[in-house]
Amino acid sequence: MFEEKRIMKLNRRKFIKRFLIVAASIEAIFLLRDGVNKTDTSSASKDLFNAGKADSFDKNRLYPFSTGQFFLKRYEDGGFLAMSVKCTHLGCIVNANSKTGGFNCPCHASQFNQFGEVLSAPATRPLDIFPITIENGEILVDTRKPIKRSGFNKSQLSYA
């Protein structure tokens, strides 16, 4: 009887030990898998918004990307600028103004020109821009990194 209890106790210990080893192994597998996935998702172009082929955009035209929350403008010289749709006053979504080529904010009437520079207050600084990378002819916009600026200059444009 005593011997039987001892054997059962040993078996229980063995079982718990094996269970813990299996649980730790499963945890290790998930940790490794998550680690690999994290590396994959942080790879540069996966997190970038692919706006499409550069040569599919006409010059002197504005393209809204509501899911990316930016306007992509291609200027006369072929340069691209990705501007945030958020007004720099209090963050309302600006509308494109087809007459001026700029933007109007519906909340407090700020106006911006075609480069996103302020034409009328209360906004005091231009629309933020997003970095553009052109890879294999595709326009990739990094919407995670809005860039504040004090004005427009040609170095902000990206070319295919």
Ligand code: FES
């Ligand atoms: S939020 Fe655009 S003018 Fe106030």
